Amino acid sequence: MKAAVLHSENHFIYEEIDIAPCQDDEVKIKVIATGICGSDTHKMTGKWKYPLPAVMGHEFSGYIVEKGKNVTNAAIGDRVVAIPFLPCNDCEYCKRGQFSLCEDHGMVGSKSFGGFAEYVNIESSNVLPIGDMEFEEAAMIEPLAVALHGVLNIHPRVGDVAAVFGVGTIGMLTIQWLKIAGAKEIIAIDLSDEKLADARAMGCERTINPLNEDLLEKINEYTNGMGVDIAFECAGSKITQEQCLLITRKQGKIGYLGIAYSDVHLSEKAFENIFRRELTLKGFWNSYSAPFPGEEWTKSIEFIKNGRIKLKELISHRFKLEDTQKAFDMMINREEKYGKVLILPNEE
Structure with missing residues (x-):
C-alpha cells in the first residue's frame, strides 16, 4: 500500500510499504x-x-474491507471510526475502567502504523460504526471525544460562565460541548482575531x-469582578496555563486540555490563588472511560448524527496522501491560516 512514512522529524516520504496480514481479531x-x-x-x-x-495519523475513518475469523462485531463494508488507543486491559487502571491512565497502552499513529x-x-x-455520517466528520470524532472528556469531568453547572483559552480545533469543540452542558456565557481568548471571529460565529458571547x-480588566468587566466559574486551557501555552489561575473565581474550576511543551513557572499571585480562592484544578488526558471506549465516544457520535455539533x-x-509533507510544512511554518487539516488517503 501507499503511505506517507516519517523517517525523521518532519521528513515524510510518500512510498510503497507492506501491510501485515489481517489477524484473527x-x-x-x-x-x-x-x-x-x-x-x-x-x-x-x-x-x-x-x-x-x-x-x-490517529484520527481517522473509513470502511472495513477485510476481517479476521474471530471478528463478530463488524462486517466487511461497515463504515467506521477508528479508536487509536490500545489499552493493555491488565494494569490496575484498566481493571478499574480508567483506560486513559493505562500504564502500558499502545497507540495507533505513534507506537504502531x-x-x-x-x-x-x-x-x-x-x-465504532458511524452509519451514514460523512467520513470527514467521523475523522474528527477523536478530538471531539477529547474535548468531551474534559467537559464531562469538570462537571459544569447550568448557568456557568466559562472561559476557553485557545480556540483552535480542541478549543472550538470544547466551546460547543460547554454550550450543550448549559454554560450561560463563554468567553473565548486567543491571539488571533480571525479565530476569535470564528468563535463568535460558533456562539461565543x-x-x-x-x-x-488587558485580559484581567476585561474578565473583571464581563464577570462583575467575580471571575469565571470555569476556565479551560486548550492552547498548550505556558502563559495561558498560568492565566487560568488569575481569572477564575473563588471555588471555581480549571481544566487543562492543552499539553505543556515547556516548563511552567507561576507568579506568586497565580500560585496563591490556588489556595486562597480554593480552586479546583483538573488535568485531562485522552478520551476514554468504561465501558471502553466510553461515553465520550458514543455521545460524540450521537450528537454529530443529530446535528448538535x-x-x-x-x-x-484537505491534502492528498502524497502531499502530507506539504500539509505539515504549511502548518509548522504557518504559511496560511488554518483550522482542521485533513489527509485524504483514498479519495472517493
Whole structure:
C-alpha cells in the first residue's frame, strides 16, 4: 500500500510499504479521511519518541474491507471510526475502567502504523460504526471525544460562565460541548482575531485578544469582578496555563486540555490563588472511560448524527496522501491560516 512514512522529524516520504496480514481479531480499514492533530505538528518540531520509520495519523475513518475469523462485531463494508488507543486491559487502571491512565497502552499513529496510509489493521474492539455520517466528520470524532472528556469531568453547572483559552480545533469543540452542558456565557481568548471571529460565529458571547486588550480588566468587566466559574486551557501555552489561575473565581474550576511543551513557572499571585480562592484544578488526558471506549465516544457520535455539533465548518484544508509533507510544512511554518487539516488517503 501507499503511505506517507516519517523517517525523521518532519521528513515524510510518500512510498510503497507492506501491510501485515489481517489477524484473527483485527479488521482492515480502507482509510478515507485522517486528521492532523495539534500534537502531531509539535512532535515534528521537537523530539520524536517512537520507533522510525513511522506512519502517523490517529484520527481517522473509513470502511472495513477485510476481517479476521474471530471478528463478530463488524462486517466487511461497515463504515467506521477508528479508536487509536490500545489499552493493555491488565494494569490496575484498566481493571478499574480508567483506560486513559493505562500504564502500558499502545497507540495507533505513534507506537504502531496509523492513518497516513491507504489501509490500517486494527483490533475489531477499536472500531465504532458511524452509519451514514460523512467520513470527514467521523475523522474528527477523536478530538471531539477529547474535548468531551474534559467537559464531562469538570462537571459544569447550568448557568456557568466559562472561559476557553485557545480556540483552535480542541478549543472550538470544547466551546460547543460547554454550550450543550448549559454554560450561560463563554468567553473565548486567543491571539488571533480571525479565530476569535470564528468563535463568535460558533456562539461565543464575548472574546478577548490579550495582544490588544488587558485580559484581567476585561474578565473583571464581563464577570462583575467575580471571575469565571470555569476556565479551560486548550492552547498548550505556558502563559495561558498560568492565566487560568488569575481569572477564575473563588471555588471555581480549571481544566487543562492543552499539553505543556515547556516548563511552567507561576507568579506568586497565580500560585496563591490556588489556595486562597480554593480552586479546583483538573488535568485531562485522552478520551476514554468504561465501558471502553466510553461515553465520550458514543455521545460524540450521537450528537454529530443529530446535528448538535458543527464539524465541517472547522475544516480548512484537505491534502492528498502524497502531499502530507506539504500539509505539515504549511502548518509548522504557518504559511496560511488554518483550522482542521485533513489527509485524504483514498479519495472517493
